[in-house]
Amino acid sequence: xxxxxxxxxxxxxxxxxxxxxxxxxxxxxxxxxxxxxxxxxxxxxxxxxxxxxxxxxxxxxxxxxxxxxxxxxxxxxxxxxxxxxxxxxxxxxxxxxxxxxxxxxxxxxxxxxxxxxxxxxxxxxxxxxxxxxxxxxxxxxxxxxxxxxxxxxxxxxxxxxxxxxxxxxxxxxxxxxxxxxxxxxxxxxxxxxxxxxxxxxxxxxxxxxxxxxxxxxxxxxxxxxxxxxxxxxxxxxxxxxxxxxxxxxxxxxxxxxxxxxxxxxxxxxxxxxxxxxxxxxxxxxxxxxxxxxxxxxxxxxxxxxxxxxxxxxxxxxxxxxxxxxxxxxxxxxxxxxxxxxxxxxxxxxxxxxxxxxxxxxxxxxxxxxxxxxxxxxxxxxxxxxxxxxxxxxxxxxxx
Amino acid sequence: xxxxxxxxxxxxxxxxxxxxxxxxxxxxxxxxxxxxxxxxxxxxxxxxxxxxxxxxxxxxxxxxxxxxxxxxxxxxxxxxxxxxxxxxxxxxxxxxxxxxxxxxxxxxxxxxxxxxxxxxxxxxxxxxxxxxxxxxxxxxxxxxxxxxxxxxxxxxxxxxxxxxxxxxxxxxxxxxxxxxxxxxxxxxxxxxxxxxxxxxxxxxxxxxxxxxxxxxxxxxxxxxxxxxxxxxxxxxxxxxxxxxxxxxxxxxxxxxxxxx
Numbered sequence: 001x002x003x004x005x006x007x008x009x010x011x012x013x014x015x016x017x018x019x020x021x022x023x024x025x026x027x028x029x030x031x032x033x034x035x036x037x038x039x040x041x042x043x044x045x046x047x048x049x050x051x052x053x054x055x056x057x058x059x060x061x062x063x064x065x066x067x068x069x070x071x072x073x074x075x076x077x078x079x080x081x082x083x084x085x086x087x088x089x090x091x092x093x094x095x096x097x098x099x100x101x102x103x104x105x106x107x108x109x110x111x112x113x114x115x116x117x118x119x120x121x122x123x124x125x126x127x128x129x130x131x132x133x134x135x136x137x138x139x140x141x142x143x144x145x146x147x148x149x150x151x152x153x154x155x156x157x158x159x160x161x162x163x164x165x166x167x168x169x170x171x172x173x174x175x176x177x178x179x180x181x182x183x184x185x186x187x188x189x190x191x192x193x194x195x196x197x198x199x200x201x202x203x204x205x206x207x208x209x210x211x212x213x214x215x216x217x218x219x220x221x222x223x224x225x226x227x228x229x230x231x232x233x234x235x236x237x238x239x240x241x242x243x244x245x246x247x248x249x250x251x252x253x254x255x256x257x258x259x260x261x262x263x264x265x266x267x268x269x270x271x272x273x274x275x276x277x278x279x280x281x282x283x284x285x286x287x288x289x290x291x292x293x294x295x296x297x298x299x300x301x302x303x304x305x306x307x308x309x310x311x312x313x314x315x316x317x318x319x320x321x322x323x324x325x326x327x328x329x330x331x332x333x334x335x336x337x338x339x340x341x342x343x344x345x346x347x348x349x350x351x352x353x354x355x356x357x358x359x360x361x362x363x364x365x366x367x368x369x370x371x372x373x374x375x376x377x378x379x380x381x382x383x384x385x386x387x388x389x390x391x392x393x394x395x396x397x398x399x
Numbered sequence: 400x401x402x403x404x405x406x407x408x409x410x411x412x413x414x415x416x417x418x419x420x421x422x423x424x425x426x427x428x429x430x431x432x433x434x435x436x437x438x439x440x441x442x443x444x445x446x447x448x449x450x451x452x453x454x455x456x457x458x459x460x461x462x463x464x465x466x467x468x469x470x471x472x473x474x475x476x477x478x479x480x481x482x483x484x485x486x487x488x489x490x491x492x493x494x495x496x497x498x499x500x501x502x503x504x505x506x507x508x509x510x511x512x513x514x515x516x517x518x519x520x521x522x523x524x525x526x527x528x529x530x531x532x533x534x535x536x537x538x539x540x541x542x543x544x545x546x547x548x549x550x551x552x553x554x555x556x557x558x559x560x561x562x563x564x565x566x567x568x569x570x571x572x573x574x575x576x577x578x579x580x581x582x583x584x585x586x587x588x589x590x591x592x593x594x595x596x597x598x599x600x601x602x603x604x605x606x607x608x609x610x611x612x613x614x615x616x617x618x619x620x621x622x623x624x625x626x627x628x629x630x631x632x633x634x635x636x637x638x639x640x641x642x643x644x645x646x647x648x649x650x651x652x653x654x655x656x657x658x659x
Contacts, residue, residue, distance in 0.1 A: 022659055025480045027485070027488055029485075029486070061659070063659070067659075069656075084577075085557075095659065099657070101522050101648060104657075110512075111512045113511060113513040113514075114513055114654075116515075138511060149653060151651070152650070156652070156653060173582055203581060206652075208503070208516070208652070211503070211516075213503075214514045227434070228548075243420070244534055254514055257516050257517070257518060257519075259501065259518065259520040260518050260520055260521065261518070262518060287518055287521075289521040289523075290521075290523070290524060294451050295524070295525050297524065330525045330528055331523060331528050332451045332453070332457075332459040332528045332530060333459070333528070334484075334527070362459075362460060362483060362484045363484075364483060365486040379544060396486070398484070398485035398486040398488070399485055
């Protein structure tokens with residue numbers, strides 16, 4: 001009798017569990033993007049005023065062992081009207097995950113995010129940026145890795161071994177929103193003789209104490225952002241060649257959540273990439289909830305970005321003040337808008353950014369984006385975008 | 400055993416009457432009893448679907464899975480992951496709730512793989528565009544309110560205690576609420592919410608209760624009507640599971656990153 005009961009409970013137990021396990025699930029999105037440029041391009045081969053593009057990113061997910069083991073596969077493809085480099089395929093994720101009480105192991109290709117600030121992701125170093133996608137550097141190439149997370153009462157320690165380096169994807173010669181002169185990816189140079197086979201390592205401690213969230217990280221390996229060396233092509237025209245140094249980078253990211261005020265700090269110390277340098281991004285975000293007796297939330301944010309290399313910094317955020325406003329309408333369509341301004345204190349260059357989104361149905365989402373560059377001096381790396389003001393509309397079907 | 404507890408309850412009610420209980424004491428005693436009866440479920444998993452309707456009858460849906468861990472002596476922990484609308488599929492919320500201080504809340508954005516600590520001091524804002532505020536859906540702890548028993552009332556054949564309760568959290572969106580608490584289940588049949596100007600804002604009706612593990616009553620549906628905007632939101636709860644052996648580990652930032 002006891003045995004029957006046990007068998008039954010095992011049976012029913014497994015039925016109950018299988019309810020919550022997700023098997024062979026497909027989701028993802030496909031979308032159509034339009035960009036319109038208001039000015040004539042700086043170089044004639046870049047000259048197009050409109051650009052259409054199609055993107056498809058499905059996701060396969062399967063879990064078993066009560067959800068303690070799973071695999072995820074996310075291929076990505078974009079077809080672009082004008083830029084052959086932007087027409088590209090990538091594996092954003094192909095990961096096996098095993099979860100235990102005190103650790104999590106991830107094997108394969110994936111994306112990891114570190115950081116707290118909004119205008120720049122200073123300390124986010126694991127993944128290579130897919131720069132053909134968007135200027136904002138938020139699109140990333142999948143990074144092959146072994147990642148072991150050790151989970152303790154006193155915080156999580158993540159260890160990363162990255163056996164293969166991904167070169168940055170830069171827009172092609174016929175693309176807007178690229179450097180001038182253009183970048184010749186085929187001539188990339190590496191500090192390490194192993195080139196992209198150099199094995200990179202990283203470790204990160206993260207935890208929270210009351211309303212403080214903290215992350216301390218170290219990265220050793222191939223720098224994700226290359227130095228751009230000026231050279232010439234066969235016909236004697238100027239061209240940039242990416243140079244990938246081996247760097248050591250120690251970083252801190254910190255957020256204090258005090259009521260409606262969020263205080264944010266990212267800081268790093270990096271050596272190995274020409275001169276040793278320090279950089280910070282620090283600021284706040286304050287949310288006014290339910291403004292003027294409505295359901296609308298208004299968030300005001302401001303950040304200061306500093307890089308002690310000054311004008312010679314590879315980053316455009318070397319001495320910049322950023323301000324922004326975020327509107328969340330809290331309506332059924334989840335309408336949102338964000339406007340931002342980044343002001344370069346050295347050059348006086350200004351960059352305006354507008355983003356908005358609204359859900360059209362359970363499956364369709366419409367997003368809009370506008371980017372405008374003003375007052376770029378010749379010394380400013382952003383001078384290359386001075387004629388590339390654009391608006392973008394993106395309609396996606398989500399499944 | 401059950402008979403004994405009913406006897407004890409009768410006895411305590413009798414004793415209370417003998418001590419000339421005030422309406423405030425009676426209200427608190429009922430809230431404590433309701434809390435006691437709903438203690439010990441340990442953890443809960445359920446699927447929730449929402450239908451948002453506006454005055455014109457346009458409908459929008461949300462589907463999510465909510466897991467909750469019962470925490471003794473503090474607010475519960477919960478993890479909520481969206482399945483619909485599809486553009487926010489995989490977005491997840493982790494809350495470590497507290498009765499009288501702001502909750503600890505993190506949001507996971509799957510497109511960026513980013514975990515964001517979010518401001519939670521204001522619990523009165525609308526939840527995903529619905530007529531529910533965060534505080535309407537958060538765990539109900541006794542110390543969140545001060546109570547006053549008003550009367551007993553029979554509605555649709557169900558006997559209720561009618562209790563007025565006053566939120567103690569300083570950022571609550573309400574001056575007071577009226578609760579119609581079922582005398583048999585010790586669970587609400589109806590709630591009325593009064594805004595900061597003390598005007599009737601919303602009515603919430605609880606429908607299709609079922610009892611789980613011979614003790615815990617859970618509604619099958621909840622209908623919230625906003626009287627000031629004419630909008631409404633209907634919640635449907637399915638696939639309730641209890642005591643699945645969840646622990647704090649199922650409610651940490653690591654689990655949030657892989658919530659489905």
